[in-house]
Amino acid sequence: MHQAEKVNRIVFWVITLAILLAPAIGLSAAQKVAPATNAAMPDSTDQKISDIQVKINAPSNRQAFYEDLARRLIVLQPGDTITPDAIDASLDAIRLSHRFSAIHVDSQTTSQGERLVYTLTPYKYIKDIRIQGNYPLFESDILNQMTLYPGDPYTEKDLSEQTKAIVKRYKREGYIAPYVSIQTQPREKDENTVLVVDIQKGAHYRLGTLTFDGRQGISATMLKLHMRIWRASLLPGGRFSKYRLDKDTDNLLKYYREKGFFDAELTAQKSLANDGRHVDVIVKIKEGPRYTVSFLGNKRFWDLTLKKDLVLYSNGNRRQLGIRKSVKNIKQRYREAGFLEPHIKVEKNQVPDTQLETYELQFVIQEGAETKVETVDIAGNQRIEEEKIKKQLLTRPPNLFHDGAYVPETLEEDVYAVTTLYMQQGFQERDVNSTVNLSQDKTQANVTLNIEEGPQTLVGSIVITGLTADSSAKIKPALAHQTGQPFRQSALDADKETISSLVSEEGYPHVAVEASAAVNTGRTQADIEYHVDPGPRVTLGDIFISGNLRTAEHVIRRELEVQPGTPLSLRSLHDGQRNLRDLAIFHDVSYRTIGLKEKAETVYQFVDIEEAKPYYTQIGLGYESDSGFYGRAKIGDHNLFGLNKDLWAGGEISETGFRLETRLTEPRFIGTHITASIGAFHEELTEFNQPFGTRTTGGTLSFGKEWGDHWTTALSFRLEKRDQFSVDGQSTDETEEDTRTIVVTTPYIRYDSRDSFVRPTRGVLSSLSIDISKGIQRQVDNFVRYQLDTRYYLTPIERITFASLARFGQVISYGGTNEVPDDQLFYLGGIQDVRGYKENLLCYDANGDPVGGKRAVVGSLEARIDLGMNFELTTFFDMGSVQNTPSEDGSNGFRSSVGMGLRYITPIGPMGLLYGHKLDREENESAGRFHLSIGYSF
Template identity: 25%
Template structure:
């Protein structure tokens, strides 16, 4: 090839494969030594990147095979739409046409998902801002976006990508999304189940067909993830009942032509039910056979239960974890005898090495100080690993209420066999709150509440709050500050200032034409004596004043109080108490109990003491029912020759005590006005059976219940005023009984309870009230 004669070959292709086919058709040329390489047409890509794709360099020989390989490599890079190679005076000239890059990705009409989450999902399939635009990749992105909607049950989704050219060889991609309606489950068919009823199995599933409450629960909306979870629940349900060979085929899901109805079919192969012929322990028991054997809850002769088996595994793991064996492995192995339908179950125990905790690392707390979290830890650094202490630590941190997520994990220390680090990761939530609320109760009528609180002020773990509320009978303003760790031992200190103005409950005769105002300050301490027990003690000073005393309308009991004590009184009140809380939830408990004992002792002008006790039990009856028992007793007495102050009496009747009777109506009545006076002694008992609301079986915050109540209010000094002589209550201080049904819901405004109660033993003068409701009252 002479230097004066121009030799040129051109190879164009739409893909690397086509380039290979076209290479033999290129103009033949004599191989030459490359004196220089020029690259034309690049805008964003560095020339060095192009050189990196070429199989040759300056000074090397170039021929037809190298030309074909060069074109294939440049196309396979994915950066170019077109590649052309020219040769002029032994100079290799490469001309390329770059593919555009994706400058932006946006979504129109998308409400089901967050833009950020979908953008991350598309990035996982290689479609993101800054990447080279490719039509095949756009199709993959469109498919992935549709899959996200299909997983949510929106089978009518339509996705239309719009490509907008932009300067500097860029494009903007916009996805127009028509989401359509959610496909709802029309039928769920179970095939092959013979030993367990279909209705029994359907109760285990989260997905349901449309029902009365599915508008609220959404359980009739198809979701692939929920269906997979339901299949696992069914499998576990069978395993818990001895069906060791249970098999569930992949679900068959079909959709109606209008893409609105879903039909689900599950085919089940139950197999036989197996009983346990023998249960054994094997492996390295560390000489702790006597301690580990009682942890085995499954027994020979019982039907195999996966739940009990797993409980045994967890119990042994927890026990060994408490001894420092952080990586203990307990493997249950059932050996089947298919002829006799029995199984030998052996728990193989491998404790591993005993380890201790090197460090406890706290993460995610931007605002909360490390010490606030560390002081809740029951696992300590440089101590033996203790699984129970770590679990307790996690629960204590979560109960602080400062975090939306608390994750505690352990990791082996690299290069060691007997050390682990404990990692505590938290996700903080706003702990300051301004709240305004409006409620209505059948007793207190309209209730307005407002307040400002900060539960984790300056990240210290201390709380400061101001709460104001008002209703027909009560007004209150309370300013309180709590330091939960006033001492390193966990003794809490609470200081408070309060103002309360009460118009005593009346029967509409006196129209509440008098009021009691209390202003006070208190100091209380809480002393933990165990993980669930705490002792309280403290004192408060209180000033009380009675106003608007009209002799015509003021109850005689209050007039006598003023004659004995005066309109203004001062009291110094000492209090002591103990409570124990083992409930699994403070919002909607299903198991556990709550115990409270307390006593108030008042000196100065008001000389009395009040002892109080409360006991609650929550007993699970199966998976869907909870029996709740509640008992409450208050017993007050005066001393020093004084009367029990009427402004310190207790009341009963209505929600929270004996439903079916008007609020605060139980007990003595004033002989002048007939007002409800309350008493110095109160006894209340409640039994309540919670049942799942139709269509909301697994929503524990939405339940209905049947109840029975009993209670009475009287005076420890004896005697019971029955009201005005011309309208007395026959048995004001006697036992009152009621029963009925109700509905409870943890609404966004607070706990809502509605009840319809029937008073069972009313006497003349009793005030009945069948329908009652309250926002902000618990059982």
């Protein structure tokens, strides 16, 4: 061999080795864990592969599994020629599988060719993470600090990073020197490991002295109340942290601005006391003068409305920016109302005889003339009707739904809207402009839209080249352009996207589309040609799934909705990822593909799963006015047997009775997006003030589906055995019944557009259910029960939310009887409907027992005022009526109450104490009643 040839060969293999190592280096920087890779290759590129061996450094019971996985990842086969690209593709696939921590590739020369030997070491995977000593933080707080999760591979370096992150979080919480260790508990049966996080928090800092330097306008007591670190210091074990101090300082500055100190500046200085545990804090305050704000000359808007435009109370007035921004906002409000030339100046006058330096900021407003639109005329239109054009306009004379204000910016938007309308109709050379004639006093505006339509261009022909005739015929109906319809230059790009999407779904993800349009001389016809270059056809190869330590693989593959060996569909890949993320059993889902960027004929898909913790326990104790003291417990598994099924069992006991229930839910009933559940229950209930109780045992079967973001429909079936018994032990015909067997079918529909489930401030919640009841032994259970419930939430100004409720219920008997059992009637009164009355005693008989009816109507209006610091003041008005009662006792009329209360907002909802006062109190009735509630009544 010549010396030059040796040099060339050495250079070749140096470059080849660099190519092989480059992806590994890049991957190690981009990925959380990167396997080590070594390769030793033969020194000839025309060598054939004689054999491929895979050696697995794992327990013998797992070697077969990993060898099969590795062979599916290695794209090379015996008989192939060794090339750097092929070796690189195999290594990339093995790395991306997230299954192997070390990868070594070697070659052995044999008489038949080169034998490739892959030596692979599987990762250790996290089966579970157990956390000890995390109080007062929740387990979820610790997991959020960690970058590892069950299902992830890990290295010793990863464990070190987790301890640093957890220590940092505890120091933020005020602990002086927390110590965190992470130990591994290997499992003998497989390669999975349990991580045990042991947290030793140690001592924490406490607040020492808290003083305010420079304070004059606000008392030290009020400032302390707004500081969380001070409130915490009053409690045993209250911690001090710099993080909380910074938050408190921001809150104090906000509080100062709300009180009119727009120039206030605050800084907090801390020093460690001699004992090393207490931190002394000095809050240095530059209050500046106090300001009051008033408005002069405003007739069109109330002061309260204009105050919404002031940023002084939130942002302050540093370098007069607050005043300038506020003036700009007020001018914008006037301009949008038709005042074209408002003038606003701010006068600053010192207020005499005040203990603090105080100034009045007076916004002096010269509103000027309010300009209304008198007429809107359309000129020059011939092919598009005037009414169709006017529908595009927001500039219009006053009417029932429009104030008729003339706003130049709105007119500009209208001109653009009309221009767009003409473009959509194929007028490529249209010209739209406006002229405005103002009256002498500028109170009236006569608007004219001047239109030069130009020729209308229609599509003469559409030709798609590069595809078969059948493919072109299928695509043409989906295009925005159709023969004989208006031609739009902007729609060409949309059509290109449509063609690319449809062709891509057939396995051509690298498709390229070019579009051109030939327009005739008169610009009346355009002939469109789309040239399609499909590119190489791509097939989906194997799908590799990792991280599913519990979930059955067939559950995941079912959600992916793609099969290996089929044409690659990027949309299907996206839909599959969305389906997996919609499942409640996964914490995170990520996708990776190999071969797509390289335009390979086969693309492999890698799905990395992080499973959510399947088991859960819920325990609650409390008191509510309608049930008294209660206790609740519930245990469940979100991912039963790894099959994406939810099984739970729970119970509740209270002063009104108890209930035991269990339920199994299948979120993908027979492979659809319909949720099915089956359950069983036993309940014994004696509601407050009722002379009877009920004992019910039964089972339920229900099916439900969500339609978009707001709509839900369901259909449920219930079979129950019901006993009605007397509370006082005296058997009567009305209260002691034989066991009744009842079948109930319930269709249900709900619309929910609320912005929050826990504390809604905007939106609507409306539901309608129809119980179709059929008694097996007795006709009294043959009835239909309608229940309609609508709730509306509105927040017109910050901190004030109005909530309203309208509820209607009706029971209609069928089958030749007009009787309805007492336990199926509607009863009103109490925390859930008309407050101020005892539970179920809105309507009662001469003996003081509640009277139920076949019809119930409830209406409520509530104002919720945010007081800050998680407190909420509530005022309400309730009214209700129980009608169509079995006896003449009670009244069918409406009864009402007003009241107020105080709620404390917790992360799981509000807790409140409310008092309702009867507006139409009858003789011997109390004036009102206190109610204690958890959550909102509506």
